[in-house]
Amino acid sequence: MNDRTKEKQQNGLATVVRHPLGVWSGGRELAWVAAYLALVSLPLVLLLLGEMPPAVGFWWDFSMGLGFAGLAVIGMQFALTARFPRLTSPFGIDVIYVFHRYLAWVGMGLVAAHFSILWLFHHEALGALNPLEARWELTSGRVSLTMFALAVVTSQWRKALKLEYGLWRYAHVAFATLGFGAAVAHILGVGNYTSTPTKAALWLVVTLSWLCLILWVRLFKPWRQMQTPYRVQEVRPEAAGAITLVLEPDGHEGMPTFKAGQFAWLTIGANPFLLREHPFSIASAPEALPRLCFGIKALGDFTSRLRDIAPGETAYLDGPYGVFSVDSFPHAAGYAFIVGGIGVTPAISMLRSLAARGDRRPLWLFYGNNSLEDVIYGEELDDLASRLDLRVIHVVKEPPEGWEGESGFLDGDILARHLVDDKSGLVFFLCGPPPMTKAAREALLRLGVRADSIRAEIFELV
Numbered sequence: 001m002n003d004r005t006k007e008k009q010q011n012g013l014a015t016v017v018r019h020p021l022g023v024w025s026g027g028r029e030l031a032w033v034a035a036y037l038a039l040v041s042l043p044l045v046l047l048l049l050g051e052m053p054p055a056v057g058f059w060w061d062f063s064m065g066l067g068f069a070g071l072a073v074i075g076m077q078f079a080l081t082a083r084f085p086r087l088t089s090p091f092g093i094d095v096i097y098v099f100h101r102y103l104a105w106v107g108m109g110l111v112a113a114h115f116s117i118l119w120l121f122h123h124e125a126l127g128a129l130n131p132l133e134a135r136w137e138l139t140s141g142r143v144s145l146t147m148f149a150l151a152v153v154t155s156q157w158r159k160a161l162k163l164e165y166g167l168w169r170y171a172h173v174a175f176a177t178l179g180f181g182a183a184v185a186h187i188l189g190v191g192n193y194t195s196t197p198t199k200a201a202l203w204l205v206v207t208l209s210w211l212c213l214i215l216w217v218r219l220f221k222p223w224r225q226m227q228t229p230y231r232v233q234e235v236r237p238e239a240a241g242a243i244t245l246v247l248e249p250d251g252h253e254g255m256p257t258f259k260a261g262q263f264a265w266l267t268i269g270a271n272p273f274l275l276r277e278h279p280f281s282i283a284s285a286p287e288a289l290p291r292l293c294f295g296i297k298a299l300g301d302f303t304s305r306l307r308d309i310a311p312g313e314t315a316y317l318d319g320p321y322g323v324f325s326v327d328s329f330p331h332a333a334g335y336a337f338i339v340g341g342i343g344v345t346p347a348i349s350m351l352r353s354l355a356a357r358g359d360r361r362p363l364w365l366f367y368g369n370n371s372l373e374d375v376i377y378g379e380e381l382d383d384l385a386s387r388l389d390l391r392v393i394h395v396v397k398e399p400p401e402g403w404e405g406e407s408g409f410l411d412g413d414i415l416a417r418h419l420v421d422d423k424s425g426l427v428f429f430l431c432g433p434p435p436m437t438k439a440a441r442e443a444l445l446r447l448g449v450r451a452d453s454i455r456a457e458i459f460e461l462v
């Protein structure tokens with residue numbers, strides 16, 4: 001398991017208890033897991049109700065159960081990535097993507113086990129492998145297994161396979177949708193458990209719900225974004241090759257509200273149906289709505305093109321999403337932000353918002369950069385420090401001559417030097433390169449901070 005995955009897991013699991021500084025959250029997580037298990041079991045329960053086909057033997061029946069369970073898990077994968085704000089809110093969308101990734105292995109494993117058991121114990125039922133000779137519904141089952149395997153393998157090893165993110169995303173949607181369609185066709189074609197009219201009808205309802213979900217995500221949501229476009233108002237250069245992108249709603253009221261620190265998916269230069277969207281933290285405060293600002297660092301194709309975007313260009317947004325916000329911990333005694341490089345964007349949104357609200361709680365911003373020239377929002381941070389009870393601690397890897405501030409890598413000694421001794425009422429927000437957030441989390445735990453007082457945002461979803 002890599003650092004990012006561990007970080008996301010800890011981030012999600014940390015909330016499954018009552019947090020003394022925030023709102024009750026454990027109940028919502030448990031309800032979420034219970035609802036997930038109920039929905040995954042639903043197709044199996046429906047098929048077990050009423051008239052059953054005659055039992056063929058343990059391995060046969062077991063294999064059928066595995067097949068249906070696998071398809072139910074895979075069907076729910078579409079719901080997990082449909083970005084229903086309420087559905088993702090207990091954990092945050094990044095943690096939901098981690099579930100999605102693990103559950104893909106579970107779903108594919110179940111479907112593969114269904115096939116393997118038949119192969120071992122009922123080989124004759126599989127017939128010919130050659131699609132030209134085989135029964136179409138059995139070929140359909142094998143196509144679905146192949147599609148699911150391709151979806152999982154290309155996601156797990158996308159970077160090793162050197163698959164560009166945008167291309168991978170198209171392929172992923174195609175593999176998943178084709179695989180799912182082929183699996184449903186396989187079940188209906190074989191007809192073992194769906195032959196009575198009631199069961200066929202129930203199965204149809206379940207299948208149509210899955211289909212509606214796919215249509216909602218791929219057609220309805222992009223269409224809704226097309227109805228609420230944004231206009232680029234300004235593209236402002238910032239330090240270290242970053243830009244501030246300013247958007248204003250075009251012909252509508254704009255985003256009604258968001259929590260400082262949340263993010264949105266941004267599409268520019270394409271329409272939302274083309275899946276060319278990228279996630280960015282909203283750097284402005286909710287108090288500045290309807291205008292929205294994003295702080296973006298040039299890292300690849302899309303982010304490098306943004307500096308050449310002309311004012312007036314159309315943009316589309318899907319959001320807000322995420323739980324990385326001071327507003328998740330309204331009763332905290334203070335907040336400490338530990339960020340590196342462009343990871344400052346959700347922190348600046350929260351600081352801007354706290355300043356707009358006149359918040360007087362103690363705040364710390366530990367801000368790691370390679371050099372002082374890389375510091376983004378430097379002057380504004382000085383201004384925020386004068387309006388808030390905020391200490392800005394720059395940690396510079398390659399400091400200039402005569403630098404008297406902190407230097408090197410952000411570590412426990414630096415944190416201990418600037419934070420108060422009693423950290424029990426504080427909440428910590430970490431955002432930056434994974435090695436930095438990992439080191440900061442470990443240092444905080446060593447300093448006695450509770451795991452559920454540490455939240456992290458990772459700028460990479462899979």
Ligand SMILES: Cc1cc2nc3c(=O)[nH]c(=O)nc-3n(C[C@H](O)[C@H](O)[C@H](O)COP(=O)(O)OP(=O)(O)OC[C@H]3O[C@@H](n4cnc5c(N)ncnc54)[C@H](O)[C@@H]3O)c2cc1C
Binds near residue numbers: 277280296298
């Ligand atoms: C919750 C969140 C908030 C973020 N906030 C910011 C921010 O405020 N400022 C900022 O500069 N960056 C932010 N990022 C990172 C930003 O999304 C990526 O840098 C950007 O998508 C890279 O695209 P690219 O084509 O320029 O680079 P590429 O070289 O194509 O991609 C670099 C890496 O970014 C990821 N990525 C690429 N395209 C996508 C996509 N469409 N969807 C999801 N991930 C993708 C992939 O892991 C890829 O390996 C955030 C990411 C997340 C997940």
